[in-house]
Each structure stands twice: as C-alpha cells, then as structure tokens.
Amino acid sequence: MLAIALLLLSLGIAPSLQTRPPAPKACKTFPGDPDWPSPATWHAFNASVDGRLIRTVPIGSPCHNPNFNATECDIIKANWHDPAFHELSPSSIQDSLWANKSCDPFSPPDSRCIIGNYVQYTVNVSTQDHIKKTLTFAKQHNIRFVLRNTGHDYMGKSTGAGGLAIWTGNMKKTEWIPHFKSAGYCGPAVKVAAGVSVIQLYEEADARGFAVVAGACPTVGFAGGYIQGGGHSALSSKHGLAADNTLEFEVITTTGQFLTASPTQNSDLYWAISGGGGGTYGIVWSATVKVFPDEEVSGASVSFAVGPNVTRDLWWEGINFYTAQTPNYTAAGAVSYAFYSGDTFNLSPLFLPGGNKDQARKLVQPFLDKLVELGIPHNVSIDNFPGYLPAYTALFPSALFGVSTQLFGGRLLPRSLWDSPQKLAPLQDSIRNIVDAGALAFDIAIRPTLAVAGNPKNAVLPAWRAAERTFNPNLPWDDTANFATTVANQLDTITHNFDEQLRKLTPGSGAYLNEADPFEPNFKEAFYGPNYNKLLAIKDKFDPDQLLFGSTAVGGDRWAQQPDGRLCRA
Numbered sequence: 001m002l003a004i005a006l007l008l009l010s011l012g013i014a015p016s017l018q019t020r021p022p023a024p025k026a027c028k029t030f031p032g033d034p035d036w037p038s039p040a041t042w043h044a045f046n047a048s049v050d051g052r053l054i055r056t057v058p059i060g061s062p063c064h065n066p067n068f069n070a071t072e073c074d075i076i077k078a079n080w081h082d083p084a085f086h087e088l089s090p091s092s093i094q095d096s097l098w099a100n101k102s103c104d105p106f107s108p109p110d111s112r113c114i115i116g117n118y119v120q121y122t123v124n125v126s127t128q129d130h131i132k133k134t135l136t137f138a139k140q141h142n143i144r145f146v147l148r149n150t151g152h153d154y155m156g157k158s159t160g161a162g163g164l165a166i167w168t169g170n171m172k173k174t175e176w177i178p179h180f181k182s183a184g185y186c187g188p189a190v191k192v193a194a195g196v197s198v199i200q201l202y203e204e205a206d207a208r209g210f211a212v213v214a215g216a217c218p219t220v221g222f223a224g225g226y227i228q229g230g231g232h233s234a235l236s237s238k239h240g241l242a243a244d245n246t247l248e249f250e251v252i253t254t255t256g257q258f259l260t261a262s263p264t265q266n267s268d269l270y271w272a273i274s275g276g277g278g279g280t281y282g283i284v285w286s287a288t289v290k291v292f293p294d295e296e297v298s299g300a301s302v303s304f305a306v307g308p309n310v311t312r313d314l315w316w317e318g319i320n321f322y323t324a325q326t327p328n329y330t331a332a333g334a335v336s337y338a339f340y341s342g343d344t345f346n347l348s349p350l351f352l353p354g355g356n357k358d359q360a361r362k363l364v365q366p367f368l369d370k371l372v373e374l375g376i377p378h379n380v381s382i383d384n385f386p387g388y389l390p391a392y393t394a395l396f397p398s399a400l401f402g403v404s405t406q407l408f409g410g411r412l413l414p415r416s417l418w419d420s421p422q423k424l425a426p427l428q429d430s431i432r433n434i435v436d437a438g439a440l441a442f443d444i445a446i447r448p449t450l451a452v453a454g455n456p457k458n459a460v461l462p463a464w465r466a467a468e469r470t471f472n473p474n475l476p477w478d479d480t481a482n483f484a485t486t487v488a489n490q491l492d493t494i495t496h497n498f499d500e501q502l503r504k505l506t507p508g509s510g511a512y513l514n515e516a517d518p519f520e521p522n523f524k525e526a527f528y529g530p531n532y533n534k535l536l537a538i539k540d541k542f543d544p545d546q547l548l549f550g551s552t553a554v555g556g557d558r559w560a561q562q563p564d565g566r567l568c569r570a
C-alpha cells in the first residue's frame with residue numbers, strides 16, 4: 001500500500017486515494033433484464049431532459065422487413081460511405097465494423113434488423129444539465145453509458161450495445177479570443193464547443209485570418225475524439241499535433257462536477273485529455289486552443305502507375321525513392337500524404353504551410369528527377385494558395401473521406417529507420433510485401449516533434465515525437481461480406497500479418513490510438529506507451545465509477561463485451 005501511495009504521490013494525484021473507485025457491479029443492466037427501466041421510467045427521464053431522449057431506430061431499417069422501402073433503402077446505400085450521412089443520425093456509427101451487421105443496408109431485406117451494437121437511447125444534449133442528468137440516470141440504473149459526438153471512431157468507442165448515449169454533435173458554439181492570456185501563452189485562441197466540426201472551425205478561422213491545427217476530414221469533431229486522441233494535421237510538422245495546442249478544457253466529470261482543466265488548474269486532467277484518448281476521463285464541454293496567423297500554402301501532387309512501360313519492379317523503385325525522400329519534406333515543415341495500392345501511387349498532397357510554389361517544387365524535384373530517370377510517366381501539379389482554407393479545399397476534396405471503405409491497421413514509423421539506406425531497406429521491403437498482399441497504404445509523412453510543438457507537457461504518445469510516418473496498411477471494405485469474414489480479415493491479415501511485420505521493425509514505437517487496428521494485441525503499450533499507468537490513475541480519480549468505457553481506451557481491459565452485447569467486468 002505504501003508503495004502504491006508513494007507512486008501516486010510521485011504522479012501528483014494523491015487525492016485519488018480518497019476517491020478510490022468502488023468495485024462496480026459485475027455487468028451492466030441490459031434490455032430485457034428485470035431491472036431495465038420501464039417505459040414509464042424512460043418517459044419520466046425524457047421529460048427531465050427537455051424531451052431530448054431519442055429511442056434508436058437503426059439507420060438501416062428501411063432496408064429491412066417489415067419496414068422495407070426500396071426508395072429510402074437506395075438512398076441509404078448510396079450515402080452509406082459518406083460521413084455526413086451518419087453524423088446526422090443520433091445513433092449511427094461511421095465505421096460499419098462496429099455496427100456488427102445489426103441492421104445492415106446491404107444485407108437482404110429479410111435478414112435481421114436489430115438495435116444490436118447501436119445504443120438503445122440517445123440524449124441530444126445542449127446543456128450541462130442534460131449531461132449531468134443522463135450520467136445520473138445511467139448510474140442509477142446501472143446502464144452502459146456512451147459518449148458520442150460524430151461517431152467517427154474507428155475503435156468503436158462511440159457506440160455500445162445496451163447503451164444510453166449523450167450526443168454532443170449539435171453543440172456548435174465557438175468563441176474567438178483575440179488575446180488569450182495564461183502563464184504559458186499570450187495570443188489568439190478559440191474556444192470550441194464539444195460538437196464543432198473541423199470544417200466549421202476552418203471556415204471561421206479563415207474569415208478571421210487564422211489557421212488552426214486540425215485534421216484532414218471535414219466532418220470529424222474537433223473537441224471530441226480528434227484532439228483528445230492527439231490529432232494529426234497538415235500543419236503538424238510546423239505546429240505539432242492538435243493536442244499540443246490546447247490551452248484549457250471545460251469538463252463535466254462523471255461525478256457531475258464542472259471543472260476547468262489547464263496547465264494550472266486540474267493539471268493532471270488537462271495532461272490526460274491532451275492526447276490520452278477521447279471518452280475516458282470526462283465529458284469535454286469545450287476546448288480552447290491556440291490559433292495561428294494564416295499564411296500562404298503550397299501543395300504538390302504526384303501520381304504514377306504500373307503500365308505498359310512501367311513494370312511492377314520499376315513502380316516500386318519509384319515508391320522506394322519517395323520513401324527515402326520524405327524526411328526532407330517533413331524537416332521543411334511539410335506533411336506528405338501518400339496513398340498507394342494495386343498499381344497506382346498518389347502523393348496527394350504534399351502540404352507546405354508558409355511555403356511558395358518554388359519551395360514546394362524544390363522539395364519534390366529530386367523525386368520527379370528520379371521518376372524521369374526511371375522512365376516512369378507521371379502527373380504533377382504544384383500550386384500556391386493564399387491561405388489554409390483555400391489550400392485545404394483544393395487539396396483535400398471531400399470525396400477523399402469515405403467511411404466504411406477500409407479496415408484499419410497502423411504503426412508509427414520512427415525516424416531512426418531513415419538513419420541509413422541499410423536501415424531503411426527492410427522497411428521498404430515490408431511495405432512492398434504488405435501492399436503486394438493487397439493492402440491500401442495510407443502513408444502520412446509527418447514530424448510533430450516536441451520542438452515544433454513548443455515542448456508541451458501532455459499525454460501524447462511519446463513515439464509520435466520520434467515518428468517520421470504514421471503508416472496505415474488497410475484493407476478494402478466489402479459491403480457484402482458477412483461479419484465473421486470481415487473480422488477474420490482484420491485479424492488474420494492486418495493484426496497478425498501487416499501490423500506484425502511493422503511491429504517487428506519498430507520495437508518501442510507505437511500506433512496512433514485513433515487510426516490503428518482496433519484489435520491491436522497490446523493496445524496499452526502501442527497506444528499509450530509509458531503514459532499508461534499515470535493515465536489509468538487519472539481516469540480513476542475523475543471517473544471513479546468507470547462509466548466511460550472503450551475497449552482500447554485507458555482502463556478498457558477491465559470490462560469486456562459479452563457475445564450477447566452485454567458489458568461485464570472482465
């Protein structure tokens with residue numbers, strides 16, 4: 001006990017000794033259980049949250065009997081891979097892996113349509129009171145609590161069978177602060193409510209002459225899983241990750257307290273929420289982040305393919321040269337997004353904030369020269385943009401961001417692999433093995449070092465600081481495959497083959513907790529590294545009843561979803 005107390009004291013979280021979590025009940029109450037709330041109880045709860053309780057009707061219902069409607073079903077199928085479609089739903093999730101074919105639009109009309117892995121009820125929250133009352137109700141009735149913003153999570157953390165969710169996605173307020181002042185920062189900032197999307201932020205920033213460190217997908221929720229999970233951005237080789245730019249959070253804890261978390265107030269909570277994962281420590285009501293004066297951007301795109309005069313070996317020679325080149329890009333402050341699979345390679349784009357066309361051309365010229373030398377025909381475009389938003393709009397067309405299009409793997413590749421051609425060669429070989437075995441490589445060259453991030457103190461996985469790439473060896477999603485085949489594909493091909501090859505090459509590195517294999521065998525080490533134990537203690541201090549759960553979140557291994565969907569103590 002003394003040893004544990006000393007450890008906690010050394011972590012600066014001694015007060016948690018007074019708030020040790022009581023042992024939770026073995027299982028959450030599930031629909032159909034005798035103690036599941038009666039309709040009258042749900043009705044009364046609905047009245048207490050201003051009528052904002054929504055009973056889940058699975059989004060795919062019109063594709064199934066007895067509600068089958070061919071026109072509506074066609075619309076659902078046509079929009080299934082568009083994130084905006086799911087975002088409007090109170091209960092849908094973007095990654096169909098987590099819908100578990102509960103009510104799948106691509107399955108025959110007579111196949112099952114159940115709520116399944118979707119939550120049972122959602123409260124469309126707009127006030128702190130709605131959130132607190134939902135927490136109290138979930139606790140009182142021992143119901144699984146789910147925290148959902150846009151439902152983008154690839155790890156399935158924003159849904160849950162038998163769950164009662166709060167949906168923060170409609171809280172869209174922002175407050176632009178010209179002169180934020182704190183001990184560590186004086187300058188422009190923006191306070192962002194829990195439901196603000198990346199594109200809303202970009203548009204508002206543009207109108208005010210600012211740029212914000214945020215992600216590539218327009219519909220991702222900025223203050224939810226994105227920033228709390230770290231959040232990579234086209235600006236990250238220049239300004240660090242999104243979590244590196246946090247100034248303070250307003251948080252509602254699962255015990256109903258409203259707290260400010262900053263480097264000087266509840267600093268342990270601030271540290272954890274800045275990179276230690278969404279849906280784990282509390283419900284973020286708002287995040288305040290630094291913003292940067294907007295500046296010109298240059299972008300380059302390059303593509304080439306296997307063809308009549310380009311053998312596969314030659315194609316790989318071109319890609320291997322690209323791989324060797326990227327440290328020059330990231331050192332210059334660029335982030336370089338490459339997608340390659342089958343027989344096509346797309347660098348789309350190299351994004352150089354603060355750079356002009358000549359500088360972008362200079363960066364990619366050795367790569368272009370090599371393609372010429374190899375006799376590989378290629379397409380190139382290099383452009384200048386007056387600011388972040390015009391560059392973002394041109395270089396990241398929204399069609400790029402489909403959902404349920406891929407099964408994800410992922411690994412952070414440390415810069416040390418680029419120390420010499422001899423060290424790089426095994427990585428190049430593995431990438432070739434992986435892609436030739438059918439992977440879609442989603443390969444981001446990015447350098448969010450502590451130095452560019454301004455030496456923040458936060459829970460971002462340390463492996464990010466040494467990373468040159470976040471590399472996702474993905475598999476194409478098959479809408480028509482059955483669930484067992486999909487899971488087997490994920491496990492056999494990604495978990496035990498693609499990612500395993502990368503793990504072997506990168507001992508001590510890790511993976512981006514938001515974009516990786518949800519079945520990562522050692523998620524604690526891979527997603528949280530040496531921060532794990534400290535994060536767990538902070539979680540238990542602020543979420544003593546363990547209401548917040550995600551299978552890959554900190555503390556997630558203490559609970560397990562049973563085959564019937566019920567969540568039980570592991």
Ligand SMILES: Cc1cc2nc3c(=O)[nH]c(=O)nc-3n(C[C@H](O)[C@H](O)[C@H](O)COP(=O)(O)OP(=O)(O)OC[C@H]3O[C@@H](n4cnc5c(N)ncnc54)[C@H](O)[C@@H]3O)c2cc1C
Pocket residue numbers: 083094146147148149150151152153154157158168194214215216217219220221222223224225226227228229230231232233278279280282283284285401402403514515550
């Ligand atoms: C198409 C696509 C493109 C993407 N592009 C990028 C990218 O460019 N860069 C990048 O870094 N990531 C990217 N991501 C990953 C993205 O950052 C994560 O999926 C992230 O978890 C989404 O957060 P959300 O709040 O929008 O989603 P949700 O699924 O609603 O929530 C994600 C997690 O955050 C928790 N959470 C949500 N709101 C809150 C809150 N208010 N307080 C506490 N916890 C909360 C949830 O419980 C859940 O655990 C992309 C994902 C997709 C699907």
